[in-house]
Amino acid sequence: MIQITELQKRYGDVTAVEDVSFEARPGEIFGLLGPNGAGKSTTLGCISGLLKPSKGSVTVLGMDAQLEPTKVKSRLGLVPQELALYEDLSAQENLEFFGAAWGLGGARLRDRVSEVLDRIGLEDRRRDRVTTFSGGMKRRLNFACGLVHEPDVLLLDEPTVGVDPQSRVKLLDLVREEAERGRTVLYTTHYMEEAESLCDRLAIVDRGRVIACGTLQELSTQLAERELVRLGGHFDVAAIRSLLPQVPEWAEAEIVQVTTEHLVLAKGEASRKLPSLFSALANSGAVVRETVLTRPSLESLFIKLTGKELRE
Amino acid sequence: MRPILQAAWKDLQRHRRDPLSLILWLAIPACIGTLISLAFGGGSSPASSPRPQLLLAESDESLLGSILAGAGNGGAPLDVERTSIEEGRRRINNGEASALLILPPNLARAFLDGEPANLELITNPAQRILPQMVEESLEMLLELAFYADQLFGESLRDLDLEPQAGQWVLPDLRVAALSVEVNQVLEGLRQVLLPPRLQVEFVPAPTAEEDAEHQATFLSIMLPGFLLMALLFMAQGLSEDLWKEREWGVLARVTSAPLGIRNLLAGKGLASLCVMGLAASFVMLLATYVLGQEFAHPFWATLWSTLTGLALLALFMPLQLLGRTRQGANMITSCVLIPLFLLGGSLFPLESMPDFIAVLSGWTPNGYALVHLRALISGTSGPAQLFLPTLVLIALICIGFGLAGVLLPRFVRRK
Secondary structure (H helix, E strand, O other), X not given: OEEEEEEEEEEOOEEEEEEEEEEEOOOOEEEEEOOOOOOHHHHHHHHXXXXXXXXXXXXXXXXXXXXXXXHHHHHEEEEOOOOOOOOOOEHHHHHHHHHHHOOOOHHHHHHHHHHHHHHOOOHHHOOOEHHHOOHHHHHHHHXXXXXXXXXXXXXXXXXXXXXXXXXXXXXXXXXXXXXHOOOEEEEEEOOHHHHHHHOOEEEEEEOOEEEEEEEHHHHHHHOOOOEEEEEEEEOOHHHHHHHHHHOHHHOXXXXXXXXXXXXXXXXXXXXXXXXXXXXXXXXXXXXXXEEEEEOOOHHHHHHHHHOOOOOO | OHHHHHHHHHHHHHHHHOHHHHHHHHHHHHHHXXXXXXXXXXXXXXXXXXXXXXXXXXXXXXXXXXXXXXXXXXXXXXXXXXXXXXXXXXXXXXXXXXXXXXXXXXXXXXXXXXXXXXXXXXXXXXXXXXXXXXXXXXXXXXXXXXXXXXXXXXXXHHOOOOOEOOEOOOOHHHHHHHHHHHHHHHHHHHHHXXXXXXXXOOOOOOOHHHHHHHOOOHHHHHHHHHHHHHHHHHHHHHHOHHHHHHHOOHHHHHHOOOOOHHHHHHHHHHHHHHHHHHHHHHHHHHHHHOOOOOOOOHHHHHHXXXXXXXXXXXXXXXXXXXXOOHXXXXXXXXXXXXXXXXXXXXXXXXXXXXXXXXXXXXXXXXXXXXXXXXXXXXXXXXXXXXXXXXXXXXXXXXXXXXXXXXXXXXXXXXX
């Protein structure tokens, strides 16, 4: 189990993480979803001991990461965002070194190395140097190095970035398997679909803060089953703001975003009420060139919460 | 200790996979050494200075010609070879000698009669110093001839110096009389020319074997320097490995492991010690069995070299960690490496340095180590005298690695 309480990390005047609190439980895949630079990796760095928090506490399996760093580290497995492999060593040598670095030795180390090589599908390439591997193979080995010592808590920092679809499926299966074995998995990503399909619970992070947290179901209810209507064209911002409350079917719609070129609205059963919206917009002088209707999803929630798309 | 051994084993595996770097670290000093050796005419045998070769040609075989020809064997700094005029011209045109001296006919008679005579000296234009040595040697011989004429001219003129049937035939009595006269004149002059103000001690000249034994060979002078030069390059190269590991992201991963970043550093030191020990042993064995160099304390010399290598690594480690980028770190270490390379006695022997530079050299870590290494090799000091210097090196190692241990976590976190 991981418990983060009011975590803060500052670099001089810059605050990378501010007042972050969440809890990840055993057997659960807990996702940290947010755009690049949101503070996900910094949070993971504070948990893994790479970074020292400026404020707040990190507890792993009941142990304070600040007070008992070695004990905590011995129970953690880290898969960093960037590859972290010895390119001049073979797959087996990498696994042996990182296994030994986490305290494994002798027959147990040999068994675990063989087991994870088999699981990631690199058994036949065990003696080959990492430099000869493809990007996907390196990613799988990078993943294996984080779990060779059978950690109780697995920290995965965007492990599928730049991975081919085949390796991606393989990696996500491995993550699910690890969770099924009772491990606590903390998974950071900026892929909505990945978070939706993989994570049991999620914290949405933006600009160093957790802006929403809960199961997928809980987060969806925050949207109140509302659909998202995204319109592209030309809009008079002031006119839109004054017009919408006067349109009977759209009086309770939420204006998520409005600029001269975009209008984003959140509304239940919006698809059925589009004609009245187009009619009102036409009367106000707006020009609509593009309409996108999105059913409730993490993406629409993220847009609702932050006013911007995840990949911006 | 186990984590350190694990980290060291990992680095040794990596070094085993990259033998080219190890070979290059040894090859560069070997190449520099070979070039210097060739440039200075060195080798494993004592260096010999070049001697000018003078070709002596004359149309008739005069006594003066014979005296000149004998000069080369009598201690004059030139080799004289008698030849015919045609052969001499051909050889000097081919650049096969430093100079050709052609003596005119009846030179001896002209000399004794005080008549002018022309000696033709043709020098080799492809050489500069050696022909000049020939000219100066001949000028000295002519002066000697002038004084001989002043002292013994009358007696010599009484001799019949013309050869008969190709040989000089002088009656024994006349030769004996002339010898007595020369001896008496020289005895009379001894008081004037050689006043008894100097006590002359006669020491038997060493045999060729003794001379070779006592004369320091080029190899014995330069080998310790080249070994330390190799270790200097190795230390810089091995210290750069931290950047490689940082770029691969493994340092960050190790930071989150119970192994710990400082154990990784200690393991790196241990692995480097092994590699440097191996390199030092290889050089010592090569010098002993291939080049025939003798060492008074080969084991201790190897151990000392290895420890020096680790001290140099400890010097470079914190410098690498100070750089903001890999290129910047390389610049910093190069700024230290080059002065150490030039001043540490590896490139230029300490004996050939000006006094103040030699003193400065003794304060560089490799210069300090070199003095002791040479003493160990030559046998002028033994392991017992190494106690204090070893403590100095160990202190350097502790300071260097201690600093690196402090700087490393920040180095890992830095973006």
